[in-house]
Amino acid sequence: MGTTLEISDDVLWGKLVKSWATGKNYLSKDAPPFPIPRTLDELLSIAKSIGLTITFPDGMVGLAVIQYSPQTAVIKLPPKAMVEETEARLRQPGAVYPMPKFYDDFYGMRLPELSQDGLFALHAARIGDYSIRNCG
Amino acid sequence: MHGISLSTIPEVEDGRSRLTVDPAYRGMRNLLALSDSSLFGAGKDPLQLRALMRKLSARISREPVRPDEDNPNIPSGYTYLLQFIAHDLVNTSISLAATRGRRFGFENARQQPLTLDTIYGGGPDVSPQAYEYTSRCSRSRGLIPRTRLRVGRAQDRTGSTSHMPFADIGRAAPLDVADDMLAASPCPVRAEALIADPRNEDQALIAQITGLFHRMHNFVLDRFDASRPPVTAPEAYRNFICARIVMSLIYRRIIVLDVLNRLLNPSVFRHYFIDKRPTIGEGDGSDIPLEFSHGAFRCGHAMVRDRYRVNSDVELEAARALQICSRRSPGFVPLPEQWIVNWDRFFAIDPAVAPNYSRRLRPNFSSTVRSEFFFPPLDPRVDHRGDAAGLPNRDLVSAVYARIWSVPKLIDALRAKSVEISNFLPAYSEVAPGLDGWLAATANPGGISEQFGPGDIAAIVEDPPLPFFILYEASLARYDDGKRLGPLGSTIVAETIVAAMKASDIGAGGLMFDPCQSFKDQSGPLQQLGAREAAIAGIPDVESFEDLISFMKSERLLEN
Numbered sequence: 001m002g003t004t005l006e007i008s009d010d011v012l013w014g015k016l017v018k019s020w021a022t023g024k025n026y027l028s029k030d031a032p033p034f035p036i037p038r039t040l041d042e043l044l045s046i047a048k049s050i051g052l053t054i055t056f057p058d059g060m061v062g063l064a065v066i067q068y069s070p071q072t073a074v075i076k077l078p079p080k081a082m083v084e085e086t087e088a089r090l091r092q093p094g095a096v097y098p099m100p101k102f103y104d105d106f107y108g109m110r111l112p113e114l115s116q117d118g119l120f121a122l123h124a125a126r127i128g129d130y131s132i133r134n135c136g
Numbered sequence: 137m138h139g140i141s142l143s144t145i146p147e148v149e150d151g152r153s154r155l156t157v158d159p160a161y162r163g164m165r166n167l168l169a170l171s172d173s174s175l176f177g178a179g180k181d182p183l184q185l186r187a188l189m190r191k192l193s194a195r196i197s198r199e200p201v202r203p204d205e206d207n208p209n210i211p212s213g214y215t216y217l218l219q220f221i222a223h224d225l226v227n228t229s230i231s232l233a234a235t236r237g238r239r240f241g242f243e244n245a246r247q248q249p250l251t252l253d254t255i256y257g258g259g260p261d262v263s264p265q266a267y268e269y270t271s272r273c274s275r276s277r278g279l280i281p282r283t284r285l286r287v288g289r290a291q292d293r294t295g296s297t298s299h300m301p302f303a304d305i306g307r308a309a310p311l312d313v314a315d316d317m318l319a320a321s322p323c324p325v326r327a328e329a330l331i332a333d334p335r336n337e338d339q340a341l342i343a344q345i346t347g348l349f350h351r352m353h354n355f356v357l358d359r360f361d362a363s364r365p366p367v368t369a370p371e372a373y374r375n376f377i378c379a380r381i382v383m384s385l386i387y388r389r390i391i392v393l394d395v396l397n398r399l400l401n402p403s404v405f406r407h408y409f410i411d412k413r414p415t416i417g418e419g420d421g422s423d424i425p426l427e428f429s430h431g432a433f434r435c436g437h438a439m440v441r442d443r444y445r446v447n448s449d450v451e452l453e454a455a456r457a458l459q460i461c462s463r464r465s466p467g468f469v470p471l472p473e474q475w476i477v478n479w480d481r482f483f484a485i486d487p488a489v490a491p492n493y494s495r496r497l498r499p500n501f502s503s504t505v506r507s508e509f510f511f512p513p514l515d516p517r518v519d520h521r522g523d524a525a526g527l528p529n530r531d532l533v534s535a536v537y538a539r540i541w542s543v544p545k546l547i548d549a550l551r552a553k554s555v556e557i558s559n560f561l562p563a564y565s566e567v568a569p570g571l572d573g574w575l576a577a578t579a580n581p582g583g584i585s586e587q588f589g590p591g592d593i594a595a596i597v598e599d600p601p602l603p604f605f606i607l608y609e610a611s612l613a614r615y616d617d618g619k620r621l622g623p624l625g626s627t628i629v630a631e632t633i634v635a636a637m638k639a640s641d642i643g644a645g646g647l648m649f650d651p652c653q654s655f656k657d658q659s660g661p662l663q664q665l666g667a668r669e670a671a672i673a674g675i676p677d678v679e680s681f682e683d684l685i686s687f688m689k690s691e692r693l694l695e696n
Binding site: 010025034109 | 199584
């Protein structure tokens with residue numbers, strides 16, 4: 001456990017999620033599909049078996065895996081405490097938006113310096129985005 | 137680190153279906169003359185062997201991290217100093233893994249190993265981009281050569297470089313060029329690194345090691361220029377050559393007394409560097425053994441951490457350092473201020489500051505070097521599954537195509553050549569027990585990562601790939617539990633470096649210099665080259681990289 005969620009390899013993690021979503025094995029093409037984890041321990045065990053390290057924030061003990069249909073609008077509400085914690089961090093002088101670093105990697109440039117208004121607008125847009133938009 | 141070429145030239149498929157010895161690559165050699173039967177993978181189908189390497193990579197990825205993964209013997213600065221030294225020994229950007237061993241365009245262009253070619257390049261006239269354009273050069277219409285090496289400013293969080301320290305290498309934005317990415321850019325992009333060897337900006341940490349050498353060169357040159365101001369081109373070259381000789385001597389002393397003293401098995405270090413026993417390798421010493429370049433020295437990849445405390449207690453992800461590279465992602469350069477290294481955190485300089493330590497030398501790698509983003513699979517067609525992602529797999533695949541010695545046979549051959557070596561290099565049969573157990577550990581038939589099939593483990597035990605075996609050997613408790621290389625890895629490294637230093641003596645005008653002698657003792661020959669005694673007196677006799685940094689700090693060379 002740590003204070004923030006950390007995933008050692010975003011691409012590998014994404015392949016794992018795609019495997020669960022589709023029932024295919026994106027990690028080893030001819031290998032059979034593998035079960036969706038039901039507990040954090042199961043998830044960590046699967047991750048370890050492929051050399052992936054996931055660190056969850058302190059105090060996180062439960063796991064919910066949701067797969068929705070294309071016909072259902074699902075709105076995933078983030079925990080109130082997490083939203084407020086991020087807002088508090090964004091109010092600090094010199095705050096930087098905690099954008100996952102793989103965006104920098106793929107776009108080949110850094111997120112520009114933002115004003116506090118800009119940081120809060122980006123925060124809102126990001127929360128809105130990942131709460132409702134389907135992957136793909 | 138990337139080990140993938142941007143300049144690989146496709147070659148006609150040669151149709152070879154079994155591994156056999158190939159004529160030597162120019163500038164490279166085998167440590168000992170190699171026959172077909174002694175080759176790693178002799179007679180095997182390289183594609184099948186490549187698939188086996190993928191399974192071995194999967195096993196390596198399953199290796200659990202140890203709670204005491206830090207190597208207290210080797211601070212992290214040495215990880216990148218070793219990369220720098222590798223660049224000074226081998227200058228080729230073509231990956232044999234990427235080309236399936238086709239060697240068109242593959243040669244080692246490094247003519248004078250371990251003389252800092254990697255920062256000086258071909259000198260001011262051949263590699264002018266690495267050198268400062270000075271008023272002296274301008275006033276003489278270019279007749280007086282550029283002799284100071286470039287440094288560049290870092291950037292702050294807004295992207296501004298004004299008032300920032302010269303902590304980076306020099307970088308340039310090409311203007312009015314036809315490059316489609318640059319022509320379309322609304323603002324100048326620093327896509328060019330102003331250094332002699334572009335691999336030295338592979339990431340932010342080696343770039344700053346390079347910058348240290350540039351600064352130290354400028355300090356030494358300034359002393360020679362101050363004591364005998366150059367007015368003519370020959371006088372400027374004279375001072376430049378004196379500075380390069382001094383820098384090469386400092387560098388070699390650090391390699392022997394510090395780097396190798398930490399990295400090598402103590403018995404091997406004693407044999408080659410205290411008892412000064414001769415090398416037994418065959419061929420021209422300035423040619424680099426493939427067993428070094430594609431075997432033993434790949435150990436540096438296992439030393440890379442996932443996170444570094446760069447200049448404070450805040451940890452930064454090592455993957456971010458990989459992005460700070462003009463060639464790969466100019467949008468991230470110059471060096472961001474949060475990546476300006478406090479060297480106390482990379483070398484054991486200040487007892488009050490705990491440095492980052494490298495990871496132990498064992499078959500286990502950080503997520504950074506296994507990253508699919510930075511090191512995607514080279515060939516998606518191998519065995520209908522493709523290669524594995526990550527540097528560990530690339531190193532193994534390179535070993536397949538490099539035509540290097542089989543480990544058991546190399547050990548036999550080295551022991552047969554020298555009784556003294558056989559005293560510290562045990563027979564393979566003494567080291568192999570336990571390897572099958574290591575390979576079988578973590579196996580899970582229902583697991584989602586690729587598992588070994590029938591016969592795979594036996595095949596690896598019979599003929600393990602050298603880059604893997606070097607790490608396995610280093611990890612054994614009978615040696616130093618991953619704190620330094622084992623005897624085979626150490627012997628290959630020592631043989632290579634001693635032979636390279638001997639083949640490329642440091643000297644000029646018939647005068648030879650010894651890195652292990654003090655500058656005071658070599659003042660006479662240096663004065664014969666034109667250096668003034670007063671200038672030589674101010675040059676430190678450092679014995680470690682830590683000494684060098686401490687000296688540079690005392691001279692305030694790291695402050696602006």
